[in-house]
Amino acid sequence: MSSDKPAVRLALLGCGTVGTEVVRLLHEQAEDLTARIGAPLELVGIAVRRPGRQRGGAIDPALFTTDALGLVKRDDVDVVIEVVGGIDPARSWLIEALSAGKSVVTANKALLAEDGATLHDAAAEGNADLYFEAAVAGAIPLLRPLRESLHGDRVTRVTGIVNGTTNFILSSMDATGAGFGEALDEATELGYAEADPTADVEGFDAAAKAAILASLAFHTRVTAADVFREGMTGVTAADVASAKEMGCTIKLLCIAQRGPDSTGNESVSVRVHPAMIPRSHPLASVGDAFNAVFVEAEAAGQLMFYGRGAGGTPTASAVLGDIVAAARNRLSGTRAPSESSYAHLPIRPIGEAVTRYHISLDVADRQGVLATVAGVFAKHEVSIATVRQSGRDEDATLVIVTHGAPDANLAATVEDLRSLDIVRSIASVLRVEGGV
Amino acid sequence: MSSDKPAVRLALLGCGTVGTEVVRLLHEQAEDLTARIGAPLELVGIAVRRPGRQRGGAIDPALFTTDALGLVKRDDVDVVIEVVGGIDPARSWLIEALSAGKSVVTANKALLAEDGATLHDAAAEGNADLYFEAAVAGAIPLLRPLRESLHGDRVTRVTGIVNGTTNFILSSMDATGAGFGEALDEATELGYAEADPTADVEGFDAAAKAAILASLAFHTRVTAADVFREGMTGVTAADVASAKEMGCTIKLLCIAQRGPDSTGNESVSVRVHPAMIPRSHPLASVGDAFNAVFVEAEAAGQLMFYGRGAGGTPTASAVLGDIVAAARNRLSGTRAPSESSYAHLPIRPIGEAVTRYHISLDVADRQGVLATVAGVFAKHEVSIATVRQSGRDEDATLVIVTHGAPDANLAATVEDLRSLDIVRSIASVLRVEGGV
Structure with a gap:
């Protein structure tokens, strides 16, 4: 399938497991992609650290460069695809691209989680698309x-x-x-x-x-x-x-x-x-x-x-989906929904998160042990949902599951239990989720 | 949260279970919706058959009209939301809306499945958005x-x-x-x-x-x-x-x-x-x-x-998602990806679909029964994966699971089995999927 429209031009940063798969899919599905976008995609350069390294498939060696920033800055690049990972220097490349109005497709979860704000700001400044479907849960459209x-x-x-x-x-x-x-x-x-x-x-x-x-x-x-x-x-x-x-x-x-x-x-x-x-x-x-x-x-x-x-091919599928979206937007002169952070909700500390605990205690098998243990929970206003007690010789095991309570109260309860004479050891403490 | 931009104006066709929930969510989440869209949403009319009918919530009675087509044609309507269902008259309303460049959000699976082509053509003609997330699998973004x-x-x-x-x-x-x-x-x-x-x-x-x-x-x-x-x-x-x-x-x-x-x-x-x-x-x-x-x-x-x-609220969630997308597109002067039907693949008849069958037969408990039955499968080139035979008095039950074969061959096999003297009855025939 051919198209009269000029190609949308791509620069790829990184050519490891995911990058190699992206190149392969761009080749193999070129016809389908052209039909879906309304114009062909053209890969104009691939920035890597070691251009001579053996890579799967037959990639034109002329595409490789070690100058990532130079590639990003090229006037003829429309979309920058970053699959290098890590905070720096990826951050500076993407800021450069977005500020200059180039669309960015990235799988870089570390960078987005540490400093997504800077990228979103650069995208707003350059009126550019920032796509990152591949950064979370690989191929799952999420x-x-x-x-x-x-x-x-x-x-x-x-x-x-x-x-x-x-x-x-x-x-x-x-x-x-x-x-x-x-x-x-x-x-x-x-x-x-x-x-x-x-x-x-x-x-x-x-x-x-x-x-x-x-x-x-x-x-x-x-x-x-x-x-x-x-x-x-x-x-x-x-x-x-x-x-x-x-x-x-x-x-x-x-x-x-x-x-x-x-x-x-x-x-x-x-x-x-x-x-x-x-x-x-x-x-x-x-x-x-x-x-x-x-x-x-x-x-x-x-x-x-x-x-x-995870995996090269599933992650590459997510990257390809984003490339198509970014390319379509460029052709129609539009943009994806930009960052939505209007709610500005404050972050609640873990101590205030309401959770449930499953606590397994090795205790002395004496009368009144349960009463003492239950007293510690009551002191911290933690309500007990179930208790299972099983004795063996002079020891017993108490397995306690609580109702929901602030994590700080639960943590303080465990601390107090640890200091009790009758508690020989705390075998395990695990949070419980999903409405058991 | 306020916005200086003029409102995006909505017309709702139908106010049953889903429609009522759409109206409720538009009211309850007005502030969030304005923030996400960048402009407020304004519901300007609701077409129903019986305006006097009692409906949940407090909907302004002045919004109701029985003239759906008139509502769709109003110059001040930007987005038409159809939750009436059925082929006609919904089809004519949506064609009218799309041809005039109004965005359409619909949950009408029957219409899309019977005559989606006409709607997509009208959308292309009017350069309008046609969204229908709610038509399949309710709230699931699919x-x-x-x-x-x-x-x-x-x-x-x-x-x-x-x-x-x-x-x-x-x-x-x-x-x-x-x-x-x-x-x-x-x-x-x-x-x-x-x-x-x-x-x-x-x-x-x-x-x-x-x-x-x-x-x-x-x-x-x-x-x-x-x-x-x-x-x-x-x-x-x-x-x-x-x-x-x-x-x-x-x-x-x-x-x-x-x-x-x-x-x-x-x-x-x-x-x-x-x-x-x-x-x-x-x-x-x-x-x-x-x-x-x-x-x-x-x-x-x-x-x-x-x-x-299904259900009013989950379906309404999908409708709202589409309304927001359509409203954002109108504000930015863009469109959603339009229909993609470039592949034009032919439809294969069921007879050619490769499936597997699970067949349960009541047979006479005689020597050679299995050989006769197996011969019928072989005649139609259907390979048997497993056979379980259990006898009781003079009867026996044969449970046969096949390998994958064209559905026509499997159907012909079952027909032939039915005509065998030794087959008392065919207790059940079920297809098997998912790689058992």
Whole structure:
């Protein structure tokens, strides 16, 4: 299919796993893309650090350059695609592009979560499009629905499994009873975990995505620093077994919620931590390295978006979708909905977030133990939902699940329990989500 | 929050369950909507058949009119919202609006599935936006992702549960072992089924949605008449039990698929019928009256969209999302991506669709029965995947699951089996999907 219109010209920054796939799809689907856009796409340059490196497919070597900034500044570039990642120098390249009115398509979650405001400001200044569907949950069309489909509704809560590595590990622990270390080894072997898995297992990756999701859902600028973060390295095989007994499974969740703070003002709470959820919850059956995001909105009710959250090809699919949108906008002289941050809601600290705890205690098997323990909960105004007690010789195990209470009260309760003589040890503390 | 820009003016056609909710949300979220759009929305008229009828909420009676066409023609109307349903007179109102350059937001799946082409042509003629997110799967943002997020990818298959009534009935049969009649009675009592459930249980509603989904997914005009349709009234408690034994559940699915036809040409097959799917499939756990659509694309891989497919408030949420998009486009002088039907793929008849069958036969318990039955399958070039045989007295039951084969071959096989002396009766024939 041919088109009489001049080509929309693309500059690609980065040519790793995702970039290579973007180039491949641009070639393979050139005809379809031209038909959908109404003009052909032309890749005019690819900025990489090592132009001589072997890359999949046959990419014209003349396209490679090491001068990313020079490529961005070229007059004949319409759309800049950034799949390098990291804060700097990507930030300066994208500011340069946006300020000059070039459309930007980026998969850079770290940059958006740390300093999205600067990019949005540059986009406003240059009257340019900033697309970043690939930054959260890979191929799942998620940001566009949040940005556009639900903008007549009010989102109240977003609960997501947004990190494939940790979901693979937790799914495997749930299926086999393995401990964290063993499951991590398996994930590394199969290529689901990187050599240094810190960003994944400590929740940094999920926290960046949580910040982006919360910003879109609540029309409020949220950065990674605003997100309470707790990794999942502390989740044990015993925790997983205990969750099973309760009809639950453990997932690393990102949770973004709007609601009144302690003084009654509307505010936003954003957190990443492992939590038990009931097996009947739609998120519970999200296995392997899949991602899913569960959205609750006042009018729409419950929605869920599910798919592959990572990988070169799925991420490239999201990048391509954004390229087409940006190219169509350029041809029609229009722009995507720009940043919507009008709500300016304050961030609520984790201490004020209402959560539920599952606490497992090894206690001395004496009369009055339960009364003493229950007294500690009452002192902090935490209401107990269920208690299971099982004795063995002189010890007993108490498994307590609370009703919802401010996280600070729950944390203080656990601190107090720790100091009790009759409490031999606190075997586990896990948050509980999803209406168990 | 105020705005200096003049209001975007809305005309509402219809004020039933969905319309009333649209009006309520427009009032309740006026401030948010103004902020998101950059200008206020103003409802200037509501066309209804009986203006005096009692409606929820306090709607200004001066807004009501019985003259829908007159309202659509008013010079001061920017966006026409149609929630009346049915083919005529809705068609003429929307053609009038679009041709005159007014944006249209509609939830009218029947009209879009029967004659979407006429509406798209009118939209092109008037350079007007035609939005219809609410027409398929209620509140689930599904059309926008298909239309926009995946337009850099190639969708290969869409498998959906798009009718809440039948999903409620089948979920209930699966959970309780009830028969169709009993489960339908329950659905009617709880308000999930209408007094005349034909459109739902016979698959007409799902077929209309399938046509709309297939059109978007494959960039090809598909109408309801192109969709092979088989209702779910024939699904028995025994079928459900048999599915359970196989680790499956039965769902009424709409399936739209692209692929080569018998002569090797790329084509589209669209069908609605009950089918067994494995319990491990993401669609299997979609319970109650929820909807979900499972999308497979070449680059994105597997995606699923889940949520409430019906109900006044969820549908109104989708309508509001479209109103905001249409209003923003008007303010910025832009348009949404228009219809994309460049692929013009031919429709493949059901006989050529490759499916799998689960067939349960009551046969005489004689030597050689299996050989005779297997011979019939071989004659029609249908390969058998599994056979289970269970005897009781002089009768035996054969449960046969086939490999994939053209539907025509499978149908001919069943016809031939019916004429065999040794086959006492064919207890059930069900298609099998989702890679069992």
